[in-house]
Amino acid sequence: MARLTVHALEKRFANTAAVDRVSLDVEDGELICLLGPSGSGKSTMLRMIGGFERPTGGQILIDGQDVTHLPPERRPTGMVFQSHALWTHMTVAGNIAFGLKLRHLPRAEVRDKVEWALSLVGLAGYGSRMPYQLSGGQQQRVALARSLVLEPKILLLDEPFASLDQHLRERLREEVRDIQQRLGITTLFVTHGQDEALAISDRIAVLKDGRIEQLDTPDRVYRRPQTQFTAGFIGTMGFIEAEVRDGRFQHPDLCLPLTVSDGPATLALRPEDIVLAPATGPEGPVVVRAVDFGSHHQVELQLSEGERIKAMTEASSRWQRGDRVRLSIRNHALFRDGKVVLSSADTPDVELKKDLIHG
Numbered sequence: 001m002a003r004l005t006v007h008a009l010e011k012r013f014a015n016t017a018a019v020d021r022v023s024l025d026v027e028d029g030e031l032i033c034l035l036g037p038s039g040s041g042k043s044t045m046l047r048m049i050g051g052f053e054r055p056t057g058g059q060i061l062i063d064g065q066d067v068t069h070l071p072p073e074r075r076p077t078g079m080v081f082q083s084h085a086l087w088t089h090m091t092v093a094g095n096i097a098f099g100l101k102l103r104h105l106p107r108a109e110v111r112d113k114v115e116w117a118l119s120l121v122g123l124a125g126y127g128s129r130m131p132y133q134l135s136g137g138q139q140q141r142v143a144l145a146r147s148l149v150l151e152p153k154i155l156l157l158d159e160p161f162a163s164l165d166q167h168l169r170e171r172l173r174e175e176v177r178d179i180q181q182r183l184g185i186t187t188l189f190v191t192h193g194q195d196e197a198l199a200i201s202d203r204i205a206v207l208k209d210g211r212i213e214q215l216d217t218p219d220r221v222y223r224r225p226q227t228q229f230t231a232g233f234i235g236t237m238g239f240i241e242a243e244v245r246d247g248r249f250q251h252p253d254l255c256l257p258l259t260v261s262d263g264p265a266t267l268a269l270r271p272e273d274i275v276l277a278p279a280t281g282p283e284g285p286v287v288v289r290a291v292d293f294g295s296h297h298q299v300e301l302q303l304s305e306g307e308r309i310k311a312m313t314e315a316s317s318r319w320q321r322g323d324r325v326r327l328s329i330r331n332h333a334l335f336r337d338g339k340v341v342l343s344s345a346d347t348p349d350v351e352l353k354k355d356l357i358h359g
């Protein structure tokens with residue numbers, strides 16, 4: 001068990017800050033996903049923590065010890081990269097034992113630890129195989145075992161399953177989460193997959209342009225996004241722009257009372273927070289696409305001002321292209337200048353929480 005503290009960590013390449021004075025505390029046994037679009041600085045941050053990239057500023061502490069300037073092999077960290085990078089001329093057991101042999105451990109101890117690591121990743125009995133005799137998923141398991149066998153205090157995973165197909169990726173990330181929880185190992189996991197982050201994290205750090213936009217539990221990142229960027233990046237979100245005047249969001253398709261000051265604002269709606277009913281007149285949003293996903297339908301709507309938003313409806317719903325609807329809204333959030341000014345999930349006001357029907 002260990003605690004990782006990153007303080008004002010910075011990496012500048014010429015004029016750009018790939019990581020821009022980021023501070024982060026990862027608690028004992030916690031798994032934090034670094035989530036963000038391509039180029040947001042996730043890998044650079046992880047590589048600095050692992051010792052593979054030299055910071056241009058800031059500090060990295062593990063259990064209070066400053067490791068900022070130590071080489072990778074002198075840090076209590078284990079890193080797994082996107083490409084497995086196994087030694088092709090060595091057996092699976094040889095790959096896993098390599099780091100232990102550098103530590104000059106007795107042969108019997110090495111053998112026991114390799115067996116332990118192999119069974120931990122579900123590859124008991126595979127020790128004598130060569131890497132080319134394994135599937136991509138099995139090779140990544142070996143890469144994970146090779147890291148874990150050294151019993152690092154901090155596990156660093158850089159998109160470890162990005163090259164695998166979706167089903168395998170889902171299975172492996174669940175296995176990694178199980179192993180991580182069983183060992184109680186403090187972990188940073190880089191991904192640009194929001195599903196992956198939501199599925200396995202204790203907390204998610206949403207990165208944008210080298211900075212943390214929001215650091216929160218998956219539930220809060222999804223339901224209480226603090227910035228419009230986070231709201232749009234995690235899950236599906238529809239945005240509608242209009243004026244707030246006289247305590248109402250002034251949009252022809254929505255009659256929404258809001259307790260915020262007057263001025264332009266952006267309303268954000270999740271598909272599952274929109275309820276559809278048949279329109280009572282010739283006006284209102286129109287269905288432009290209805291897709292059957294089996295478990296539910298997704299209905300794309302064009303609003304009166306031309307905006308498009310998505311609604312999720314029950315599998316039994318029968319909406320078709322061209323249908324006119326009226327909207328009811330459950331949870332919603334309001335943004336101004338990219339920052340949240342109101343989130344109905346945070347509002348104790350019962351009036352705001354009950355369905356609001358177009359009036």
Ligand SMILES: Nc1ncnc2c1ncn2[C@@H]1O[C@H](COP(=O)(O)OP(=O)(O)OP(=O)(O)O)[C@@H](O)[C@H]1O
Pocket residue numbers: 013016017018036037038039040041042043044045192
């Ligand atoms: N060696 C380098 N030299 C110059 N710029 C670099 C170097 N490495 C990374 N960068 C830049 O730093 C920024 C962050 O890159 P980084 O690889 O950390 O992002 P990322 O979020 O991991 O992206 P991805 O998801 O595509 O891997 C990018 O703008 C990238 O172009």
